[in-house]
Amino acid sequence: MVTIKLWYSPGACSLAPHVMLHEIAAPFEAVETTVSTGANLTEAFSRINPKQRVPVLALDGEVITELPAIATAISGLSPERHLMGRTPLDQARVYEWMNWLSGTLHAQGFGCLWRPARFSNDEQAFDGIRTKGRQTISDCFALIEAKLRDPFAVGNAFTAVDPFLLVFYRWGAAIGLAMSTCYPRYSAFALALSERASVQSALAAESATR
Numbered sequence: 001m002v003t004i005k006l007w008y009s010p011g012a013c014s015l016a017p018h019v020m021l022h023e024i025a026a027p028f029e030a031v032e033t034t035v036s037t038g039a040n041l042t043e044a045f046s047r048i049n050p051k052q053r054v055p056v057l058a059l060d061g062e063v064i065t066e067l068p069a070i071a072t073a074i075s076g077l078s079p080e081r082h083l084m085g086r087t088p089l090d091q092a093r094v095y096e097w098m099n100w101l102s103g104t105l106h107a108q109g110f111g112c113l114w115r116p117a118r119f120s121n122d123e124q125a126f127d128g129i130r131t132k133g134r135q136t137i138s139d140c141f142a143l144i145e146a147k148l149r150d151p152f153a154v155g156n157a158f159t160a161v162d163p164f165l166l167v168f169y170r171w172g173a174a175i176g177l178a179m180s181t182c183y184p185r186y187s188a189f190a191l192a193l194s195e196r197a198s199v200q201s202a203l204a205a206e207s208a209t210r
């Protein structure tokens, strides 16, 4: 049996693969790494992932980074669950969602808001970058609200996209957006997802506050 290790930070995007691992019910080791403060960013962790980001997954010691790649690897551990989509079209939709969530909402939206120094060396520019980040987040959330129809983002079953969407829903609430009034469909989706055993187990394990 493959040995599985996940490095995560409570409430961070690593919650998505954490949920997926509970979903496939495979035994794994979860290692907390507090990236928000940099407190546990040890030299050892930097050697594991020189990008100094979570999530990091190791399968029999083979290190995998980047959420869409990690989600693909977890899905491969339990192919019968089709966590990256069942049909070829669903698989394309899963990657469409994952790339957009990762590259636009996460890297640009929350990146600008929480890490403006990534976008400019000029501190005077930071407020404008944060404002742009909030705008990008609102634009993305409006699109998510328009796209969500069913209890699941893709097809009629749980995929990797669902816990990833839950991460951003929680972050939206954390930055003070009125999620339930502004995004009722997204809220119903998040509420239903929060009742899944895998989500409750991952959240309890992380004692996530964000």
Ligand SMILES: N[C@@H](CCC(=O)N[C@@H](CS)C(=O)NCC(=O)O)C(=O)O
Pocket: 009, 012, 013, 014, 035, 036, 052, 053, 054, 055, 065, 066, 067, 068, 102, 115
């Ligand atoms: N492109 C990476 C982004 C990962 C990422 O930014 N993770 C955040 C947590 S949500 C992190 O580790 N941040 C630490 C930092 O920015 O210093 C992925 O998809 O896995």
